[in-house]
Amino acid sequence: MDTDERRGEATASRAADAIGATGAVDGRQLWVEEPVGRRRMADPVRTAAVRAVIIASVTLVQAMAAVLFTLTASWLAFPLVLSSVASTVVATWAVLDVWVTRQVWNQRHGVVSEPSSTARGLRRERRRARRTARAAGRAASRIRRRSANRLSEA
Template sequence: MGTAERREAPEESVAERSQAGRGGKVPDQHGPGPRRARVTVREEQRQDYRPLWVEEPARRHPMPDPVRTAAVRAVLVIAVTLIQAMVAFLCTLAGSWLAFPMVISSVASTVAATWAVVDVWVTRQVWNQRYGVLSEPSSTARALRRERRARARQERASLREQERIRRTGGAGQLSHS
């Protein structure tokens, strides 16, 4: 019996339900005595049910794709280098002829692993330089710009007012000299 059947075990059998669905009467097969108890999960266990994992928002942005690709490549190269170094060490202990070629290849792999790590660092720097800068003005710059706009707005309003007075021919002035 699967989990779904245990959780919601039907009170009647499949035959009884299909018979009832066709409109037929279902005889009581259990007789006058008490019915059989259902196999169910207790209510406390249902409340304690938790999913296997809960999605949580990331604290930091994930790595950009080029940086992630370079990092995966670096990890693979480093893993191969470590395996080669271990095989070279074991071949040296065993006195095998394979020890010398493995040491040479381990040295070459170490150079490649160093290159891969530098590649991750350079790729990250290049990506940050191209796409990583978020242009957000500081609060000081924002306040200065706000003041400058307010001053310009005031000057425009005073110029409009003087132009309006000039157009009306001085009719808005209190004294005529």
């Protein structure tokens, strides 16, 4: 089966789906919103990320210009190479700023915690142990009360 034939079948099946039993066009939505897997970045983190991308792109353009000026033996090559080195340091700092800003945001505003399955299993085991200890404590107190009641009756 050729790709065009498959496309023709897909188009025909979509058209048949859109037209109902009455012959009227189905009122399906043209645009369907799907939930996003990841949440949006916080505003300060997004700002730092945009700043870092702009600085990194300017650094790359500057480095490319330095290479081209060096190949043409222009007098601008040396100052441009020096500024490219400085710009690389600034770009590295900007990327670190994104990371630090993200960490600070997570610490100040909290993060949705999704414990791993191992942590969940350990928590279950601890809960079971606490329940059995409480049950044993209750049973021991009942036995003590019964024996105290029997001694007082006698």
